Amino acid sequence: MADILNTAFYIFHCKRITLPHYGNAAMQKLTFAPMNMDSSTRQQRVVIIGGGAAGFFCAVNAARLNPNLKVILLEKTSKLLSKVRVSGGGRCNVTHACFEVSNLVKKYPRGDRFLKKSFHLFNTNHCIEWFVQRGVTLKTEVDGRMFSITDTSQTIIDCLLKEANHYKVEVMMNREVKSIEQRAGVINDSFDGEGNAGFDIQLLNGEVLIADYVTVACGGYPKTAMFNWLTRLGHTVQAPVPSLFTFNMPCNPITALMGVVAENARVKITGTKLEEQGPLLITHWGMSGPAILKLSAWGARVLAETNYHFTIVINWLGGQNEQALREEWPKLRLKHATQKIGNRNPFGLPARLWSYLLLQSEINEDIRWAELPAKQQNKLLANLTAQPFEVNGKTTFKEEFVTCGGISLNEVDGQTMQSKLVPNIFFAGEILDVDGVTGGFNFQHAWTSGWIAAQTIADKSMATTAIVA
Numbered sequence: 116m117a118d119i120l121n122t123a124f125y126i127f128h129c130k131r132i133t134l135p136h137y138g139n140a141a142m143q144k145l146t147f148a149p150m151n152m153d154s155s156t157r158q159q160r161v162v163i164i165g166g167g168a169a170g171f172f173c174a175v176n177a178a179r180l181n182p183n184l185k186v187i188l189l190e191k192t193s194k195l196l197s198k199v200r201v202s203g204g205g206r207c208n209v210t211h212a213c214f215e216v217s218n219l220v221k222k223y224p225r226g227d228r229f230l231k232k233s234f235h236l237f238n239t240n241h242c243i244e245w246f247v248q249r250g251v252t253l254k255t256e257v258d259g260r261m262f263s264i265t266d267t268s269q270t271i272i273d274c275l276l277k278e279a280n281h282y283k284v285e286v287m288m289n290r291e292v293k294s295i296e297q298r299a300g301v302i303n304d305s306f307d308g309e310g311n312a313g314f315d316i317q318l319l320n321g322e323v324l325i326a327d328y329v330t331v332a333c334g335g336y337p338k339t340a341m342f343n344w345l346t347r348l349g350h351t352v353q354a355p356v357p358s359l360f361t362f363n364m365p366c367n368p369i370t371a372l373m374g375v376v377a378e379n380a381r382v383k384i385t386g387t388k389l390e391e392q393g394p395l396l397i398t399h400w401g402m403s404g405p406a407i408l409k410l411s412a413w414g415a416r417v418l419a420e421t422n423y424h425f426t427i428v429i430n431w432l433g434g435q436n437e438q439a440l441r442e443e444w445p446k447l448r449l450k451h452a453t454q455k456i457g458n459r460n461p462f463g464l465p466a467r468l469w470s471y472l473l474l475q476s477e478i479n480e481d482i483r484w485a486e487l488p489a490k491q492q493n494k495l496l497a498n499l500t501a502q503p504f505e506v507n508g509k510t511t512f513k514e515e516f517v518t519c520g521g522i523s524l525n526e527v528d529g530q531t532m533q534s535k536l537v538p539n540i541f542f543a544g545e546i547l548d549v550d551g552v553t554g555g556f557n558f559q560h561a562w563t564s565g566w567i568a569a570q571t572i573a574d575k576s577m578a579t580t581a582i583v584a
């Protein structure tokens with residue numbers, strides 16, 4: 116009976132609405148709402164678009180914080196939380212052990228000022244606590260990445276699905292949203308008394324849902340045109356380009372060293388101020404590892420402009436520059452004078468990399484340190500501290516990739532996640548022009564923005580109910 120009344124309300128209130136998505140089973144979940152209620156006394160509903168980390172976090176928190184709110188989550192595919200499942204090699208790199216907001220924001224090439232406001236409300240500390248309260252303990256690895264102690268992403272998925280079930284979030288799969296339209300309303304007829312009459316959400320399959328609040332949490336899109344259904348709301352988009360990718364160096368002899376890791380390489384992109392230091396992995400197609408991935412994130416836009424043709428310069432010794440090394444060289448020469456240079460690598464570099472650098476410097480590995488000619492010595496000094504490599508193309512980093520670009524941040528309030536252009540529309544996750552470096556920072560942003568949107572929606576919807584009462 117309750118279901119029939121509630122459905123009747125929606126048909127009554129929104130004449131062109133059809134609700135074929137409410138099959139019998141789904142309808143039974145609907146809460147009773149009297150048929151003669153006006154638009155401000157009926158049960159308010161939020162529709163969340165996207166069944167990823169941000170969408171789920173928004174849904175479960177909104178439903179928990181305001182139990183009177185109807186929460187519907189729409190996912191266009193038949194899979195929920197698919198990136199959570201594959202991330203971190205199937206372990207889900209939930210967040211990063213970075214607990215100061217001032218440090219945390221530095222891990223995001225785009226959005227740091229915006230994020231400062233958000234992270235004060237919900238940061239890594241809150242995230243860890245949130246999962247602990249739900250029985251998920253996180254552990255920290257040596258590089259700072261945080262995972263569930265179970266080492267499987269299924270733990271995170273189970274936790275979010277359990278919350279969704281507990282708080283009666285209605286999850287609808289195979290529902291792709293194609294447009295959001297503001298419903299015309301006048302002050303007295305509006306659901307919130309502020310003239311906002313809610314939204315019609317049109318799905319690709321022809322269904323239309325109405326919602327009082329909408330959270331857009333549909334992840335990053337690789338092409339600008341894919342944002343059209345959102346730009347029609349008046350929002351602008353920073354053009355999407357990939358972030359977190361590895362560098363291709365086709366036919367470069369360094370690729371013969373695939374699998375070798377230089378633990379502390381400093382990598383610069385010529386013609387820019389971009390440089391990063393850290394582990395560098397040589398692959399069969401070029402270079403990867405944290406130093407390269409960080410560069411790809413910070414340089415996402417400028418590298419896209421070069422069409423991924425640029426030069427990098429590598430200092431294999433990290434911080435030590437050529438001049439400092441030149442000054443230290445006589446001591447090294449003396450210390451290892453009688454040893455074959457191929458056998459004595461005083462820099463702790465991997466043996467295969469050392470042999471390669473000697474070869475590139477035209478040095479015979481059997482020569483002794485004391486016999487090294489000045490010309491070859493100079494070449495070795497240069498190759499150790501500033502070896503150039505041409506990059507031709509990029510390869511998606513299979514472990515983690517994100518989109519740089521998305522909804523412009525100056526159109527969204529970082530403390531509420533509400534659109535500054537359209538009241539009661541919220542954004543969360545990668546759809547925003549925010550992206551982090553590798554290591555759990557992208558999920559942290561998804562949790563943070565999802566939580567803040569949920570909190571704001573819960574507050575707004577409860578305040579509306581209070582006014583009515």
Ligand SMILES: Cc1cc2nc3c(=O)[nH]c(=O)nc-3n(C[C@H](O)[C@H](O)[C@H](O)COP(=O)(O)OP(=O)(O)OC[C@H]3O[C@@H](n4cnc5c(N)ncnc54)[C@H](O)[C@@H]3O)c2cc1C
Pocket residue numbers: 164165166167168169170189190191192194196197198199201202203204207208209290291292293332333334335513514515516517543544545546554555556557558559561
């Ligand atoms: C392989 C891989 C590994 C990663 N590993 C890590 C990691 O270890 N640590 C980390 O921090 N980050 C990682 N990331 C990045 C991280 O997964 C994302 O930043 C994060 O998932 C973003 O969450 P989201 O909810 O905003 O978007 P998504 O997870 O992309 O979810 C968006 C959802 O919305 C749905 N959708 C899109 N359009 C519509 C529509 N019109 N209607 C309905 N539904 C729609 C999509 O199908 C999708 O399910 C990884 C990414 C990848 C690809």
